[in-house]
Amino acid sequence: MFPRPIENTAPATQALYKLALPVALILWLLPLLGVAMTSLKPSSDLAQGNYFGLPSYLAFSNYADVFNNSPIGQYILNSFKVTIPTVIGAVAISCLSGFALAVYRFRMNLVLFFLFVAGNFVPFQILMVPVRDLTVSTGLYNTISGLALFHIAFQSGFCTLFMRNFIKGLPFELIESARVEGVSEFRIFWYIVLPLMRPAIAALSVLVFTFIWNDYFWATVLTTSAETQPVTAGLYSLNGQWIAQWQLVSAGSIIAAMPPVLMFFLMQKHFIAGLTLGATKG
């Protein structure tokens, strides 16, 4: 291991390390801790200039205020309505295309693969005007489906890259021997490969959930009203209304951040496995 394992060092160094860990963590998360604390302060605290001290009492009412006096509940619901179909759609499409690119040898294989990879890196702005036009002309502008359809299509690039590399790592003999037995290609996909893809599907679902939940750009381009906007875009407009009411802005931010944060802590193993795919291969 590198650096030298801490348990092999002098006791003083060990004690110092164990002290440095929480200090570094607090410094690292300082902005977040500040916001979490602000979200629990009564507005009177802020009015009196108590910005850094502890709240004079825990004002959970800020959270109630945010829910009662703003459409944030609707925004959150919209976010789920966009995110969940996108996860299902993008993962399903990429299971198919990842399988095709990993298992079959054909002339266009690498070209298609790298087209998916490259498409995944392009700046959103080069897509913006035509995608908006397309969405307007199909009558899907300012609808949840319009936003979800675009996300499915765009995410299928990254997801295909992911699935293809995962399937490449599976033992190919399984497929070979099934072919010798005369099993059809679709049955091979459905009964042999798909069950083995479960960890990849889990990892990808968690990742795509986070990406889409946190998307802001497409939410502002393709949706405009509180009935359809996801929480990221909603938070932007609420921020405009809540000028200087930092206890509300903070509470709203924490609410908006919660679902992906919970997802991360519940599915941590899958999340990191997905994110670091390729970080270890040579």
Added chain:
Amino acid sequence: MTGSATTPAIAGTHSHGSGVWKRNQRALAPWLFLAPGIFMFALYVIYPIIASMWLSFYDWDGLGAKTWLGLDNYAELLDDDAFYTSLYNNIIWLVLYMLAVPAGLFIALFLNQTVTGIRIYKSLFFFPFVISQVVVGLIFAWFYAPNFGLFYKLIEWITGTGIAVLADDRYVTYGIIAAGLWPQIAYCMILYLTGLNNVAPDQIEAARLDGAKGYKMLWHVILPQLRPATFIAIVVTVIGALRSFDLVSIMTDGGPYGSSRVLSFYMYEQALSEYGFRMGYGAAIAVVLFAIMMIFISFFIWKMVRDERGM
């Protein structure tokens, strides 16, 4: 099949349809599997790229008729101060964002120990990456807020006068980049932590016996083994820097006086905001950003193709 008397030849013609399928199954199957993916990707990614390039030669308000301009949009860009500001800010973003890679490595090395509770520390350090950039932007806007923000107070305490970072055209871009670095460092950190997990212990032991330690060990033994992690960290950081939009929009809306604009934001402003619906001009800005990004994308793809061939 009607009976056992059917000759093989007749059986062959009888099941003609499935015979073609059977014989060509392996050639046709990949295209069937790929069809939904290719269709969606072509419609929403490939076609829009071409359409944007084409649109950049027109004047269009998004509703009426398009007027052919030739290269006029690009000529106008060359005289547009806001374009140069955005381009310059993009370069600052790109350069400073790269700090996320060594900073992530540094934190990963710091956390790469086995003491009780280290797993929780690792996840909490990773925390900023999971949060939406909108929320990160709001958090940092609060952090920088004039008169009461933590950062403002800190500067005031050190120098005597606070700085309203987001209202000062000298510091605003750096302030936003710092906010962007926070989740990006977390991302690079997790890539390196995973990489460090897979470093071969026997090589470290051997190097240690040869007297390598500290910086020398890191440079000559550890970093070469972390190369895949470094590659991905650089890719995601470059893409992240050039994609920066959310933070600019949330924290300053490009201000003060447009000084924190980047190309992605300026494009949006020109094409879709209250400043006017200049879709053609916006498309031209997007094409420039796309061209810059293609330099990096081509390099990344070239390297990936090389690795793929080597496999």
